[in-house]
């Protein structure tokens with residue numbers, strides 16, 4: 001099946017007379033005929049749904065669909081993108097160990113890694129993803145257990161050289177974990193370039209309608225957890241399952257099975273059946289939406305680039321962009337709807353511009369089906385001075401525009417009237 005077909009058909013096949021649309025199994029629990037069988041479920045020698053924190057038929061169908069889209073062996077839905085990132089790393093990294101991450105990652109991921117993981121005893125080194133391999137190698141330590149980066153970074157919009165990062169990880173016997181949120185599996189499938197694990201905030205384009213929080217972890221099944229001897233968590237007995245060895249019992253699905261039966265069991269950041277149902281509705285139209293988001297955004301980016309009011313536009317789909325060649329390699333069909341644009345005149349003029357917009361809405365969100373805008377200097381980064389903003393790569397006039405699916409002429413018209421309103 002091609003991607004568009006998988007979006008509609010993968011993961012759920014109705015029985016004769018069964019519901020055509022994916023049913024919502026709004027049940028926390030399931031009924032069994034014998035204690036012997038329930039015992040087998042707990043020993044992981046039989047597989048079935050028995051408690052919705054661990055698995056549920058509706059959530060399972062969506063997990064199978066996303067695994068099919070990414071080309072993985074299995075997936076695990078989580079309550080949010082943050083939970084997916086957290087579990088994807090904690091599944092293989094523990095106290096006293098180390099992670100290498102690119103520095104241009106989502107602010108929430110940055111806090112998770114730099115502050116919360118630090119408290120858990122996990123150290124993180126942030127690197128410039130554009131640095132050459134030899135330079136990046138210097139960040140790797142004997143106790144490094146994962147390399148992490150974002151395909152299309154939020155909000156920096158840098159494009160990750162996935163093949164280079166995979167080489168860095170694999171030459172050190174560790175996996176590459178890629179946050180593929182902005183690209184979605186429609187625009188880029190990181191496993192095809194050597195990534196081992198993919199995570200998403202499904203809250204963004206996958207859901208697309210701004211209705212349901214969620215995340216997902218997808219396992220390529222390709223990483224050999226036994227080869228380097230660096231992952232006893234996969235190759236040595238888990239006492240919480242009577243000495244089960246994940247790599248032996250689950251083969252290529254060892255990582256994703258462990259994430260579910262150990263971490264989801266213990267930490268409980270699960271997706272709900274209703275949440276998975278809503279996510280599935282979004283996934284059904286994802287190919288149509290993400291390509292149109294990208295096409296609209298390219299038109300808007302080209303328009304913004306032509307204006308005297310604009311300091312610079314950052315959008316990897318633009319030929320002027322430093323990551324344009326990388327985008328053509330990894331995201332040939334488009335680079336999503338998100339654009340960063342810096343408006344001349346600093347903090348106040350950017351805020352005034354936003355306040356004059358009529359249709360485009362001020363939201364703390366990206367990837368909404370409706371065009372949305374946010375001004376970091378007066379919202380998420382308002383505690384910072386102009387000097388601190390600039391040091392962090394954010395100009396005071398920078399706005400993040402998430403181009404939606406309205407007719408692009410209406411989006412352009414709203415931008416034009418707001419620019420006209422701030423002239424004088």
Ligand SMILES: *Cc1c(COP(=O)(O)O)cnc(C)c1O
Pocket residue numbers: 080081082083085106108109150153154179181182200201202203204213214215
């Ligand atoms: C939003 C986002 C997250 C966090 O996801 P939530 O669903 O908000 O928890 C992680 N990574 C990226 C790239 C994001 O854009």
